[in-house]
Amino acid sequence: MDMQKPILELKNIKKEYYGNKVLKGVSLDIYPGEIHCLVGENGAGKSTLMNILFGMSVIHETGGFEGEFIIEGKPAVIKTPNDALENGIGMVHQEFMLIPGFTIAENIKLNREPLKNNALSRVFGKSMKSLDTEKMKSDAKESLMKLGMDIDEQTIVKGLPVGYMQFVEIAREIDKKGVKVLVFDEPTAVLTESEADKLLEAMKHLAAEGIGILFITHRLDEVMAVSKRITVIRDGNHIQTMNTCDTDVVKIAELMVGRKVEKIERKVNASSDEDIMEIKNLKVSMPGELVKGVSFSIKKGEILGIGGLAGQGKIGIANGIMGVYKARGEVTFEGKPIKLNDPQASMSAGLSFVSEDRRGVGLLLGMSIEENMVVPSIYNFKKYLKKFLIFTQKDTKAIRENALKYIDMLDIRCTGPTQPVMRLSGGNQQKVCIARALTLEPKIIFVSEPTRGIDIGAKKIVLETLIKLNEEYGMTVVITSSELAELRSVCDRIAIISEGKLSGILSAEASDSEFGLLMSGINKKGDE
Amino acid sequence: MVKSYIEKIGLPRVIIIVFLLLLILAAFLQGQNMSMLTTDVLVRFGMNGILTLAMVPAILCGTGLNFGIAVGIIAGLVSGIWSIDLGLTGLTGIMFAICVSVPFSVVFGYLYGKLLNAVKGSEMVVGTYVGYSVVSLMCIGWLVLPFKSPTLVWPIAKAGLRNTITLDGYYEKIFNNFLSFQIGSVTIPTGLLLVFALACFIMFIFSRTKTGIAMKAVGDNNMYAVAAGINVNKMRMLGTIISTVLSAVGIIVYAQAFGFYQLYQAPLNMAFMPVAAVLLGGASTNKVKISHVVIGTLLFQALITIALPVANQIAPEGGLAEVSRLIVSNGIILYALTQSGGKK
Structure with missing residues (x-):
């Protein structure tokens, strides 16, 4: 098979979004009958590569890409998803694109239905032709059989188990005549283990029929089980393509x-052995970030990182503890239990939160900087208020002083404390969020994605501020971040969350491979 | 320089002000009685002010423009009718009406608030139809309410309330005439303006209290409020209740200046004027200041008051007067509604 020509070749692909290089020369080739795995962390450039492969408009609206795109030895121009289809590239989406009320056969043949003539169509032309339901059924049956799936093609999609829907989705792709390359984008993420195994079997079947498969996943054990070759990308760089058997x-x-980790110098280690917070079997129903029962404890005065890949539940933990999303389980702080699902109770206990969703949760966009900082303090602690006989009034002077203090401390670039936060840059908005959390004078602060979408200068200030709070005031800091390198540069310990559960807790000095394994959830399976 | 000034006031207001100035010029050239027009503008400004102010708590708490102020208006009307049925006159009469209207409108506002909390995201559409439904329902109510005073009920049937109930001899213009004085031939309705100013001041104080600030946070960003431990539904409920109370008080103040309580279909479209006024003043569906209420009511009422005689003079044929009245007032409302997104 090595003598064969690759069906699809991408050579030295480069892509910038507004001057931000997201792909810096990635090459990829897929042979017929091969399962080729693409692995990388979030933000490594996987989805950009997929968008290029499918001619998504987001690529061409932002100036296209550099590099060669070759299909079966000939250069191809793919500017729309339709071009991709015509060139034999199919995609199995992570979210199902199925119509629940239609049967499996109808979904598989949607918009490509075989037609037959009837009386009306002979008079009024093609658009009046009726569907050839017999042909539809047999075609659908054939595709399903190829996947080794035995189910009546007349079943309505609605109510099917998730795994079956995934198969219907795949059946639709392979039913398209001339599919040469099929891309699976994290298909097993939503499947149970046995369903996933079945899917992997089906993938092998398809490969045996000569279809080239590009498999994107972060479950490394699956990679090892099915792939022939593996390509690793990191930060937009092509790291290595290797044969699975050699690794x-x-x-x-x-x-x-693997990434150069720049450790930010810590003067003192404020961390003690005493636990400040204990979390037992915490479950949080935050859409897209489900937490399915985690238990760990946070030590007084430490900087704890919570890491893991996107959608695995790390974001849900702080949101659950702070009562933003529905949570179950036990959380004790300084020996006392905290009432869950009640943000007021969490704040009263001395907890404070900087949300990952700055504009959606973190800020009152229409209000001023100074008001943004004090609203929770006013409401929960009746601070920044002057009392009159029967009513209260906001204490303008105290509010102003507080704002000026934090504008100075965090270097918030603004025209003044009354400027609406809407007009601030992302980094300065983040600083306002942090100031709001600090205005509550917490004992422990949860900071989620503190550096997402902000520039390098602001990033540095934000991280240094968190360290300073920890060192000078002994505040316990919990940072949730998708950027592992960032966590490793500031944290004492890092908890890795995978599939809604705790994979393990590592010291920041642990090796790359230990982190990588935990993020893929492999360690956890070993424990069970 | 000019540009920054326009930006500060907001383009819509500049357009309306220019239009208003043109109208005033036209009125002047037509030889209209300018002092009478000025008096009218002042009175209409004062009498509509509190109804416009009713928009503020609704916008602050995040339910948007309150198209359902008819709920409060009905509460105000029932209380007003009751005061007349009891034969109360003067200050006693109007104070009785206002005091009674508060518990009524709190109850009505509570029910209305319950409904709005159940239909988050479409409060304005639902509010409009709540207004229509309540008004229609009360058309039956007015017929069967057990009021007996001969000034209220139809003289022949001796039952069922009349369409318009005069306040002559009860408390007509009681606020307008309080401390009123003349500048030239312009009458200043001092008491009316003071009542409006007092209502604005109370609202201003409220917006700076702990509850007021929390309410503003809910209106600005629901999720922020949740994360800050604020009970979002409670704040929305409170905002709706205050808005309903203000519209109840507002209609009583309106009626004493107008001289009549108007029942049956009359409150049907009353929500549109305050909505238009506050939007013209510079508010949007989620941001409002007291100044928007004052400026907006003044601009809107001045436009309506001056546009009508001017239009009538241009097209004096009988039927056209009514048509032009509808075109002008609805045209201004339509323009104001296009501004509901606020300035970008």
């Missing part, structure tokens, strides 16, 4: 995570 999970994990 092992540890090596891949290392390549995936």
Whole structure:
């Protein structure tokens, strides 16, 4: 098979979004009958590569890409998803694109239905033709059989188990005549283990029929189980393409995570052995970030990182503890239980939160900087208020002083404390969020994605501020971030969350491969 | 320089002000009685002010423009009718009406608030139809309410309330005439303006209290409020209740200046004027200041008051007067509604 020509070749692909390089020369080739895995952390450039492969408009609206795109030895121009289809590239989406009320057969043949003539169509032309339901059924049956799936093609999609829907989705792709390359974008993320195994089997079937498969996943054990070759990308760089048989999970994990870690110098280690917070079996129903029962404790005075890949539940933990999303379980702080689902109770206990969703949760966009900082303090602690006989009034002077203090401390670039936060840059908005959390004078502060979408200068100030709070005031800091390197540069310990559960807690000095394995959830399975 | 000034006032207001100035010029050239027009503008400004102010708590708490102020208006009307049925006159009469209207409108506002909390996201559409439904329902109510005073009920049937109930001899213009004085031939309705100013002041004080600030946060960003531990539904409920109370008081103040309580279909479209006024003043569906209420009511009422005689003079044929009245007032409302997004 090595003598064969690749069906699809991408050579030295480069892509910038507004001067921000997201792909810096990635090459990829897929042979017929091969399962090729693409692995990388969030933000490594996987989805950009997929968008290029499918000619998504977001690529061409932002100036296209550099590099060669070759299909079966000939250069191809793919500017729309339709071009991609015509060139034989199919995609199995992570979210199902199925019509619930239609049967499996109808979904598979949607918009490509075989037609037959009837009396009306002979008079009024093609658009009046009726569907050839017999042909639809047999075609659908054939595609399902190819996947080794035995189910009546006349079943309504609605109510099918998730795994089956995934198969219907795949059946639709392979039913398209001339599919040469099929891309699976994290298909197993929503499946149970046995369903996932079945899917992997089906993938092998398809490959045996000569279809090239590009498999994107972060479950490294699956990679090892099915792939022939593996390509690792990191930060938009092509790290390595290798044969699966020449490598092992540890090596891949290392390549995936490996990154120069710049440790920010910590003067003192304020962390003690005493636990300040204990979390037992916390479950949070935050859409897209489900937490399915985590238990760990936070030590007084430490900087704890919570890491993991996107959608695995790390974001849900702080949101659950702070009562923003529905949570169950037990959280005790300084020995006392905290009432869950009640933000007021959490704040009263001395907890404070900087949300990952700055504009959606963190800020009152229409209100001024100074008001943004004090609203929770006013409401929960009746601070910044002057009392009159029967009513209260806001204490303008105290509010102003507080704002000026934090504008100075965090270097918030603004025209003054009364400027609406809407007009601030992302970094300065983030600083306002942090100031709001600090105005509550918390004992422990949860900061989610503190540096997402802000420039380098602001990033540095934000991280240094968190360290300063920890060192000078002994505040316990919990940082949730998708950027592992960032966590490793500031944290004492890092908890890795995978599939809604705790994979393990590592010291910041642990090796790349240890982090990589935990993020893929492999350690956890070993424990069970 | 000019540009920054326009930006500060907001383009819509500049357009309306220019239009208003043109109208005033036209009125002047037509030889209209300018002092009478000025008096009218002042009175209409004062009498509509509190109804416009009713928009403020609704916008602050995040339910948007309150198209359902008819709920409060009905509460105000029932209380007003009751005061007349009891034969109360003067200050006693109007104070009785206002005091009674508060508990009524609190109850009505509570029910209305319950409904609005159940239909988050479409409060304005639902509010409009709540207004229509309540008005229609009360058309039956007015017929069957057990009021007996001969000034109220139809003289022949001796039952069922009349369409318009005069306040002559009860408390007509009681606020307008309080401390009123003349400048040239312009009458200043001092008491009316003071009542409006007092209502604005109370609202201003409220917006700076702990509850007021929390309410503003709910209106600005629901999720922020949740994360800050603020009970969002409670704040929305409170905002709706205050808005309903203000519209109840507002209609009583309106009626004493107008001289009549108007029942049956009359409150049907009353929500549109305050909505238009506050939007013209510079508010949007989620941001409002007291100054928007004052400026907006003044501009809107001045436009309506001056546009009508001017239009009538241009097209004096009988039927056209009514048509032009509808065109002008609805045209201004339509323009104001297009501004509901606020300035970008």
